Amino acid sequence: VYSAKRAVNRRGQGAGLREEIVEAAARLLGASASREAVTLRAIAREAGIAAPSIYPHFADRDAVLDAVVSRTFAELAQACSSAATGATSGVEEVRAICRAYAAFASNRPGQYQILFQRSPDNLSRTPQPYPEGIRAFELLSGALERMVAEGTSTSTDPTRDAQALWAALHGLATVVPATPGFPWRDATDLLDRLVEALTRTQA
Amino acid sequence: VYSAKRAVNRRGQGAGLREEIVEAAARLLGASASREAVTLRAIAREAGIAAPSIYPHFADRDAVLDAVVSRTFAELAQACSSAATGATSGVEEVRAICRAYAAFASNRPGQYQILFQRSPDNLSRTPQPYPEGIRAFELLSGALERMVAEGTSTSTDPTRDAQALWAALHGLATVVPATPGFPWRDATDLLDRLVEALTRTQA
DNA sequence: TGTACATCAGTGAACGCGCGTTCACTGATGTAC
DNA sequence: TGTACATCAGTGAACGCGCGTTCACTGATGTAC
Numbered sequence: 001v002y003s004a005k006r007a008v009n010r011r012g013q014g015a016g017l018r019e020e021i022v023e024a025a026a027r028l029l030g031a032s033a034s035r036e037a038v039t040l041r042a043i044a045r046e047a048g049i050a051a052p053s054i055y056p057h058f059a060d061r062d063a064v065l066d067a068v069v070s071r072t073f074a075e076l077a078q079a080c081s082s083a084a085t086g087a088t089s090g091v092e093e094v095r096a097i098c099r100a101y102a103a104f105a106s107n108r109p110g111q112y113q114i115l116f117q118r119s120p121d122n123l124s125r126t127p128q129p130y131p132e133g134i135r136a137f138e139l140l141s142g143a144l145e146r147m148v149a150e151g152t153s154t155s156t157d158p159t160r161d162a163q164a165l166w167a168a169l170h171g172l173a174t175v176v177p178a179t180p181g182f183p184w185r186d187a188t189d190l191l192d193r194l195v196e197a198l199t200r201t202q203a
Numbered sequence: 204v205y206s207a208k209r210a211v212n213r214r215g216q217g218a219g220l221r222e223e224i225v226e227a228a229a230r231l232l233g234a235s236a237s238r239e240a241v242t243l244r245a246i247a248r249e250a251g252i253a254a255p256s257i258y259p260h261f262a263d264r265d266a267v268l269d270a271v272v273s274r275t276f277a278e279l280a281q282a283c284s285s286a287a288t289g290a291t292s293g294v295e296e297v298r299a300i301c302r303a304y305a306a307f308a309s310n311r312p313g314q315y316q317i318l319f320q321r322s323p324d325n326l327s328r329t330p331q332p333y334p335e336g337i338r339a340f341e342l343l344s345g346a347l348e349r350m351v352a353e354g355t356s357t358s359t360d361p362t363r364d365a366q367a368l369w370a371a372l373h374g375l376a377t378v379v380p381a382t383p384g385f386p387w388r389d390a391t392d393l394l395d396r397l398v399e400a401l402t403r404t405q406a
Numbered sequence: 407t408g409t410a411c412a413t414c415a416g417t418g419a420a421c422g423c424g425c426g427t428t429c430a431c432t433g434a435t436g437t438a439c
Numbered sequence: 440t441g442t443a444c445a446t447c448a449g450t451g452a453a454c455g456c457g458c459g460t461t462c463a464c465t466g467a468t469g470t471a472c
Contacts, residue, residue: 011435014448034322036239040426050450052427061426116381119237129384137385160388164375164396171374172367178319181332182340185363193367197400214468217415243459253417255460264459 006048018057020047022067026111029068033110035117038065062119072111073132079104080139090147091199097140098169098195105173106187112173140166147199154201165198209251221260223250225270229314232271236313238320241268265322275314276335282307283342293349293356294402300343301372301398308376309390315376343369350402357404368401 009016024047028038040061044051058064083100087093105112115133141162147153155161172191176184184190212219227250231241243264247254261267286303290296308315318336344365350356358364375394379387387393 008434008448011447017448039424041424051425052429052451053449055427056448116378118381118383129382133382134385157388160392160396163388164371164393164400167375167378167393168367168371168397169374170378171372171376172370173374174377175319175370175373178321179332179336180321182337185360185366189363190367190370193363194371194401197367197403198397200400200403211415211467214414220415242457244457254458255418255462256416258460259415 014056017047017049017053021049021054021057021064022071023047025064025068026071029110029114030108031110033113035065035114035119040064065114065119068111069115070130070132072108072115073130073136076101076104076112076115077132077136077139080136084139084143087143089152090143090145090150091152093143093146094140094165094199095195097143098165098191101136101140101169102173102187102191105169109177116170116174137162137166144199153199161198165195168194168198217259220250220252220256221270224252224257224260224267225274226250228267228271229274232313232317233311234313236316238268238317238322243267268317268322271314272318273333273335275311275318276333276339279304279307279315279318280335280339280342283339287342287346290346293346293351293353296346296349297343297368297402298398300346301368301394304339304343304372305376305390305394308372312380319373319377340365340369347402356402364401368398371397371401 021043025038025043028042028046029035032038040054041051043061043064044054054064058067080097080100083096084093087096115130141159144153144155144158144162144165148155148158153161169191172187172194176182176187224246228241228246231245231249232238235241243257244254246264246267247257257267261270283300283303286299287296290299318333344362347356347358347361347365347368351358351361356364372394375390375397379385379390
């Protein structure tokens with residue numbers, strides 16, 4: 001039972017299916033928000049192909065998920081970068097990035113969550129961080145450095161402060177959907193509180 | 204293949220196995236740090252019993268994991284509570300709780316992580332939060348309220364500030380182990396930064 | 407005190423399922439001559 | 440222009456596996472008489 005009818009690619013265009021597979025997996029993550037649900041067979045069904053057709057394009061199931069993670073990190077970095085352009089000050093830039101980050105995580109919870117989930121298999125296989133993720137982080141630390149340059153922060157370690165801010169953003173994005181029924185304050189208020197507190201300089 | 208030889212419980216003592224099952228599941232979480240690895244059959248192997256022996260004690264696999272979560276939340280609350288007793292001020296109390304929280308998450312990552320993972324099944328089944336988790340949170344918000352009472356904080360919304368602090372703690376506990384290879388600053392420095400920044404009062 | 411029996415704690419075998427992966431294949435497409 | 444053929448994109452059937460769960464059962468233990 002396929003979800004879509006699909007024409008076989010022209011000769012030489014076989015690589016096109018690779019992107020369709022990644023998109024199908026990303027779509028499943030959006031729907032289910034659970035890594036386990038994104039099985040190789042489910043990806044194939046979603047893409048409208050037979051399961052073995054994935055193998056010419058990816059070594060195994062984890063390789064597909066790896067590709068989704070890289071792509072999603074790139075999209076996250078892009079979203080933060082877009083939000084940052086045009087900021088007239090470091091403070092504004094930091095705020096814009098944090099809001100874009102929180103919005104991304106909130107709008108695409110399944111895809112966001114998989115960024116930080118390692119399967120037992122790829123734990124040993126991927127000890128290196130994703131370069132796209134590094135890039136996203138560097139936007140944030142760069143903005144904090146800009147604050148120092150502009151004199152709105154006297155931080156002696158902007159990298160550390162960016163890491164703390166990132167951890168806090170991640171926590172907010174993660175803990176709220178994971179605690180259904182908990183009487184959370186408005187998410188925007190919480191975000192503002194985090195950003196406000198963590199962009200001030202340590203005493 | 205059982206990991207242990209086990210004597211059958213005396214008549215009337217059957218309920219004792221329930222606790223052994225929960226402990227076995229918790230042990231597996233400590234070893235694997237992955238919810239998926241804690242299968243019903245793996246729990247039975249770890250406990251030294253046959254898989255069907257679990258059913259007189261739990262409705263299904265998710266019920267076992269639920270019991271582990273409740274127990275772990277209780278232990279977390281206990282650890283924070285112990286750390287808080289004897290604190291001579293609200294500030295000290297907040298710091299002690301945050302350190303105990305971070306230490307718990309760091310020492311028992313698998314058990315900590317499962318507290319905030321919902322399976323597709325129990326997502327619909329457990330819309331209510333775990334009371335033991337609520338209790339742990341109330342230790343933190345209580346300590347912040349103590350700061351207000353003592354005049355070391357002028358926060359107008361200690362509950363919100365406690366939520367923001369909790370989210371930040373959770374993020375730090377979660378994002379660091381999930382990003383192997385990332386050049387994190389010392390975890391204690393990051394924790395201090397979060398606590399310091401988030402216990403100061405908003406401008 | 408002895409014994410039949412109900413009950414309790416736990417087992418072994420089996421079920422159907424979806425999974426990841428392999429294998430030999432098919433049919434369309436482009437190319438050499 | 441026609442045709443044989445190599446190659447490419449993708450398939451269907453099958454494999455072995457571990458899973459959650461069910462079922463009828465077994466053997467030890469306590470109890471009624």
